[in-house]
Amino acid sequence: MSLTLLVRSLKCSGWNQARISSYKLCLSKMSTQVESEPLPTIHEIRTRIVKLMGANVSYDPKNIHLAKRDNLLKYLPRSQDELPVRTMQDSFEAAIIPLSQDLDLRDKMVTVQGAVRLGRFMEIMDLFAVYIALKHLKLPNLPADLPTPYVIVTVLVDDVTFTSYKAKPDKDIRISGQTTFVGKTSMEISVWLEQLSDGAWEKITKAVFVMVARNSNNTASALVNKIEPGNEREKHILATGLERTNMRKKESSESLLVHPPSTFEQQMIHKVFLDTIDKSNPLLGRRILPPYHVWMEATRQNSVIHLHPEERNLHNKIFGGFLMRQALELAWLCGYMHSKQKPKLWHINDVSFKQPVEVGSLLRMTSEVVYTEKTFMQVCVNADVYHPPTKTTTETNSFHYTLESLEDVEKVIPRSYHEAMMYIDGKRRYDRAMRLITE
Structure with missing residues (x-):
């Protein structure tokens, strides 16, 4: 497929100019790399990480804490x-699954x-x-003989948008990525997945970490290290990264935990409330469900996982990719059980990692359909660690997914004020996902 036809295809698939520019840059670098040497496999990438970190891959239950690396602090x-x-090209890499x-x-x-399994992709x-x-x-x-003095932690995964292409389990997948924005201590990493089908590389998804x-x-x-654009295209990509950073700050400042709902949102919730009042005797305050509606709490699905060493990362914490896979698959099941049809995942928004999860923990995940519109469902998954001796919990992660069924789904109705806030937040995230999918 020619580059012109590819760009035209990307536009038809809903990619904006910033994403297309970043993708074209990625393709040009991959072409150069493929010509010079074969791509490493994802297994080889993991081996490189272990070597860079100087980590011990075996698990010792008698010594679960990593050895002090004070000798590296001075570097x-x-x-x-x-x-x-650094430049974007310095960090670019492509590999094969x-x-x-x-x-x-x-x-x-x-x-x-x-x-x-899309959850495996996230891992x-x-x-x-x-x-x-x-x-x-x-x-x-x-x-050169010392490991890196850095420890890398995932704090956020944002704007993961899947295309309509259905990946095949028996064909290789190309993964590529590069640093697209840098703060003082943070790095924004863009990662692409593609699969070769009928002689052309079909895009599967892009994620921002x-x-x-x-x-x-x-x-x-x-x-x-700071990052410096090497050309006009990279300047545009950096500007887009800055826009995303500012948007995250803006959304955080407008969170429902900080500010009350807008006038429009309050009116929306009030209408939902009025639609569920028993009109025959409104003074009793009894609420009833309109036809083809369900209470939000009725969509709730739960799981409890005992976390074993197999799922740890090189820092002896539970691997963030494993948590993302578990949450995604629970969200999909939640959407499946609500819609009664196997849904398609379109978008993942704002996967946040609030606390590290220790090996041996009891991880509880709760998923709910928090907003619906025609065929679409917005599903929220919250994860916490439960401590049996003290019967206390620690919130660790939250995940948000936009799924679509083949037919219109039953509308969810919040019953409590807390659920009403989840409903409003779900609509905000749904609207954001629709903008990214269709723009």
Whole structure:
């Protein structure tokens, strides 16, 4: 497929000019890399991460805490100006998910319907984003035989939009990514997935990861290399990254935990309330469901997982990609049970990691359909760690998904004020997802 036809296809699929520019840059770099050497597999990428981190891949239950790495602290900068400026090309990497040959990996990726488990994609993309972040970092004074003094932590995954292409479980998938924006201690990493089909690379999804750099003992934040655009296209991509950063700050400042709902949102909730009042005797305050409606609480689905060492990362915490996979699959089941049809995942918004999850924890996940509109469902998943001895919980993660059924779904109705706020938040996220999907 020619570049002109590809760009035209991207526009028809709803990609805006900023995403297309970033994608074209990615393609040009991949072409150069493919010509010079074969792409590494995702297994080889993981091996590189282990080597860069100097980590021990075996688990010792007698020593679950990582050894102190005080000797590496001296190599971390006190100012960003001490670090060399990096470009997007410095961090670019592409790799292959070898589904055509790795049968064990294929078994892990395939669904019972013969599709690919999208939750597995999130695991792999999170791992790959860590590698891109490590590749961006450069310390001139670090001896070649020492591991990196950085610890990379995923704090946010945003704007994961899936195309209509259905990935096949028996064909290789190309994953690529690069650093697209940098703060003082944070890096925004953009990651793409594509699959070769009928001689053309079909895009599957793109995700934006926000990674934070920590010091070698994971006790404080660490400064990262600045990024400088190499051409006009990269300037545009950086500007888009800044826009996303500002948008996150704006949405955080307008959160329902900070400000009350807008006048329009209050009127919307009031109408929902009036629609559920028993008109025969409104003074009793009894609420009833209109036809083809369900109470929000009736859509709730739960899971409890005992977290074993198999799911840990190199820092002996539970791998963020594993948490994303579990949440996505619970959200999909929640949407399936509500709509009675297998839904399609269109968008993931604002996956936030609030607290690290320890090995051995009891992870509880609760999913609910918080907003519906015609065929679409907005599903929220909240995760917390339950402590049986004290009967207390610690909130760790929240996840938000936009799913679509083949037919119109039953509308959800909030019963309490808390659910009303979830309903409003769900509509905000649904509206945002629709803008990104259709723009």
